[in-house]
Amino acid sequence: MTxxxxxxxxxxxxxxxxxxxxxxxxxxxxxxxxxxxxxxxIKVAAAGVNxxxxxxxAGFYNPPPGASDLPGLEVAGTIAxxxxxxxxxxxxxxxxxxxCALTPGGGYAEYCITHSTxxxxxxxxxxxxxxxxxxxxxxxxxxxxxxxxxxxxxESFLVHGGASGIGTTAIQLAHAFGCxxxxxxxxxxxxxxxxxxxxxxxxxxxxxxxxxxxxxxxGNKGVDVVLDMVAGDYVERDLQCMALxxxxxxxxxxxxxxxxxxxxxxxxxxxxxxxxxxxAQSVEAKAAMARALRERIWPLLDAGTVxxxxxxxxPLDQAAAAHAELERGQHIGKIMLTI
Numbered sequence: 001m002t003x004x005x006x007x008x009x010x011x012x013x014x015x016x017x018x019x020x021x022x023x024x025x026x027x028x029x030x031x032x033x034x035x036x037x038x039x040x041x042i043k044v045a046a047a048g049v050n051x052x053x054x055x056x057x058a059g060f061y062n063p064p065p066g067a068s069d070l071p072g073l074e075v076a077g078t079i080a081x082x083x084x085x086x087x088x089x090x091x092x093x094x095x096x097x098x099x100c101a102l103t104p105g106g107g108y109a110e111y112c113i114t115h116s117t118x119x120x121x122x123x124x125x126x127x128x129x130x131x132x133x134x135x136x137x138x139x140x141x142x143x144x145x146x147x148x149x150x151x152x153x154x155e156s157f158l159v160h161g162g163a164s165g166i167g168t169t170a171i172q173l174a175h176a177f178g179c180x181x182x183x184x185x186x187x188x189x190x191x192x193x194x195x196x197x198x199x200x201x202x203x204x205x206x207x208x209x210x211x212x213x214x215x216x217x218x219g220n221k222g223v224d225v226v227l228d229m230v231a232g233d234y235v236e237r238d239l240q241c242m243a244l245x246x247x248x249x250x251x252x253x254x255x256x257x258x259x260x261x262x263x264x265x266x267x268x269x270x271x272x273x274x275x276x277x278x279x280a281q282s283v284e285a286k287a288a289m290a291r292a293l294r295e296r297i298w299p300l301l302d303a304g305t306v307x308x309x310x311x312x313x314x315p316l317d318q319a320a321a322a323h324a325e326l327e328r329g330q331h332i333g334k335i336m337l338t339i
Contacts, residue, residue, distance in 0.1 A: 002095065003041070003081035006032055011339075012070055012109035013319040018059030021323035024071075024108075026316070033068065033106070033113045034081075038283075040090055040116045041081035042099065046132035046313075047107040048074040049322045049335040050165065051252065052279065056105075057323065063105040064280050071319075072107020072337075073279065076100040076122065076132035080111060090116040098122045100131035102139050102286060104279060108319055110339055117287035120294055123301035133308035133334040137169040138297060139289050140251060140278050145170060145227055146177075147292070148274045149247040153178035155224035158214060158241065160234065162199060163190035163332040165309075166251070170227055171197045172306040173297070182223060184210050186329075193332045197309070214241040222246060232256030235273075242271055250275040309333025 012030040016023045035041045053071040055061035063069060079097045082090040093099065099119040106112040122131045145151050145159075151174060159170040162183030174181045175198025183194050184205040191202040201217050203210045214223055222243035228234055232255030238248050239261055246269065266273075278286075300306045311331040314322040316339045326335050 006041075006080060006111075008032060010110035011316065012106075013072075013316060014070060015057050018057070021057070021320040021327070023057060024320045024323065026319075030109065032111045035083040035113050037083045038090065038115055038117075039083040039113050040079050040093055040099075040101075040119060042075055042077045042101060042112050042114065042119075043080040044075045044107065044110055044112050044339050045077040045128035046075065046339065047072045047112075047316075047337045048132050048136055048165070049319075049326055049337060050074070050136050051254075051326070053108075054323055054326060061279075067104035068106030068113070070106045070108050072105060072109065072112065073103055074101070074132055074135035075103055075107040075112050075114075076128045077112075077339075083116070092116060093119060098128075100134050102135040102278075102290070108316065108337065110316075115283050115287070117283065118290055120290055120298065123298060125304070126301070126307075129310065129313060129336050129338060130308055133165070133310060133336060134301070136278070137165045137308075137334070138293055139286070140166060141170045141173055141227070142293055142297060143278070143289050144249040144251055144274070144276060145174070145225060146296075147289075148276065149225045149227070149249040149272075151177070151179060151225045151247075156180040156182065156218060156243070157225045157227070158182040158184075158210070158223045158238075159227040160184045160205075160210075160230055162194040162197075162202065164229075165334045166227070166229060167194070168197055168309040168333050169306075171199050173300075175199070176300055176305050182210075182214055182217070190332055193309070211237045211241040218243070225249065227251065230255035231259060233259070235259035236261040239266055239269075239271055242269070245270050245272075247272045247274065251277070311335055313338055315339075
């Protein structure tokens with residue numbers, strides 16, 4: 001292993017037992033992990049807080065085999081160590097490089113391991129906090145909306161939860177690629193924020209039926225692509241407001257894991273449902289996503305055309321407060337941790 005002078009221990013946020021935010025506990029004696037061939041050790045400057053972290057804390061989203069038991073799926077920082085120079089040796093990064101990275105876990109710590117191919121350079125002019133807000137949402141939106149659901153310029157797009165980290169990312173990217181963007185929110189301040197980001201039609205799901213609004217706004221044609229993190233009874237309503245050849249991408253199940261919908265109508269409209277999670281995908285699949293992001297999306301970030309929306313930042317030892325903030329659901333954009 002090639003490394004800078006590393007401490008033997010670090011501070012990390014551990015899940016003491018399944019439960020609420022209070023079960024997140026700081027451990028200042030956690031061993032600094034050692035990267036394997038193909039991996040890098042990142043000295044973490046900032047980490048993102050995401051809903052999968054909440055699920056893991058509650059005991060419903062176990063890390064994949066071999067991954068850290070610590071929460072935290074995205075970080076930014078500097079390369080502190082490189083895995084051994086065997087067949088999987090790291091060649092694209094050197095010690096001290098500033099990167100942001102998708103991780104399989106372990107981001108709530110002073111040091112974190114991930115595969116070298118899941119790292120990306122810090123976009124021009126970005127702080128570490130801004131950069132750490134990118135990987136989880138940008139990998140997710142790119143692979144589901146543009147790769148799997150194949151949203152194309154000139155098409156129409158509906159994303160639920162427009163004020164979330166996923167939502168603010170999806171709105172900006174779809175708008176940047178020349179799509180007409182619809183979104184759902186739960187308050188007037190979130191409506192205003194989404195309009196500023198490029199949404200042309202913002203629907204308050206508490207007072208309006210998004211299916212009716214979308215059908216009316218599109219002349220009963222419907223939208224081409226829907227990004228849904230609710231599932232449950234939203235699936236049938238999504239299909240009702242989708243166009244011929246429409247595509248539905250499901251990425252979470254906040255509304256329930258079971259759905260009932262009219263298959264005959266779906267067949268008549270030649271509609272498609274795709275669904276995925278990110279964390280369990282292979283090293284190679286995530287590496288392909290990173291390459292696509294660097295080619296297609298990083299120029300937009302470098303130019304300032306799109307950027308992460310940051311809501312609030314907490315120091316690492318206040319991870320419990322950050323989780324409580326995310327659970328309140330009043331945020332617009334990302335909640336972050338700093339180390």
